Amino acid sequence: xxxxxxxxxxxxxxxxxxxxxxxxxxxxxxxxxxxxxxxxxxxxxxxxxxxxxxxxxxxxxxxxxxxxxxxxxxxxxxxxxxxxxxxxxxxxxxxxxxxxxxxxxxxxxxxxxxxxxxxxxxxxxxxxxxxxx
Numbered sequence: 130x131x132x133x134x135x136x137x138x139x140x141x142x143x144x145x146x147x148x149x150x151x152x153x154x155x156x157x158x159x160x161x162x163x164x165x166x167x168x169x170x171x172x173x174x175x176x177x178x179x180x181x182x183x184x185x186x187x188x189x190x191x192x193x194x195x196x197x198x199x200x201x202x203x204x205x206x207x208x209x210x211x212x213x214x215x216x217x218x219x220x221x222x223x224x225x226x227x228x229x230x231x232x233x234x235x236x237x238x239x240x241x242x243x244x245x246x247x248x249x250x251x252x253x254x255x256x257x258x259x260x261x262x
Contacts, residue, residue, distance in 0.1 A: 135178055136232060138225065144169050144177045147229055148184055151240055156194070159240040162205075163188040163229065186211075188229075192237040196248040200230075 135145035145166050152160040164184040173180045189211060190200040203212035217223045238247050 134236065136229060137177075144171070145181065146225065148181070149233070149236075152189075154240040154242070156241055156243075158191050158193045159237045160191040161189070161233065161240075162186060163233075192234060192248070194238075194241060194243070194249055196234075198234075 132151045134149040136147040136149070137143065137145045148164040148166060150162045150164070152162055154160070163186075165187045166181055166184050168183045169177065169180040170182055171177075171180055186205040188200055188202055189205060190198060192198040201211040201213060205211050217226060234248070238244065
């Protein structure tokens with residue numbers, strides 16, 4: 130089963146930034162790839178997805194039913210290996226990656242056929258980080 134989801138920055142951009150592709154989805158895990166859209170041609174179509182010209186593979190991984198996950202960063206070579214390096218140019222782009230990762234966790238249960246029940250994980254929405262020096 131392969132399907133694709135596209136994410137875009139609502140405030141800044143009407144074209145997709147990321148393409149999320151389901152590699153495999155089972156009851157207990159969701160295997161995916163994420164591509165960053167690097168160029169598009171707005172003259173091709175009224176549908177922004179049809180205008181995608183080029184994309185780069187940036188993340189691959191899976192999320193399990195219990196909330197555990199593996200993320201492999203960087204471009205994928207011809208053998209499927211990644212360099213585990215992700216170049217981020219600014220805090221804005223870092224926030225976009227953080228939102229992407231948050232979204233992956235949000236849709237993982239749906240891809241596993243678990244519906245709105247979510248994952249069986251211990252972390253809750255009340256996690257708040259502080260700074261210690």
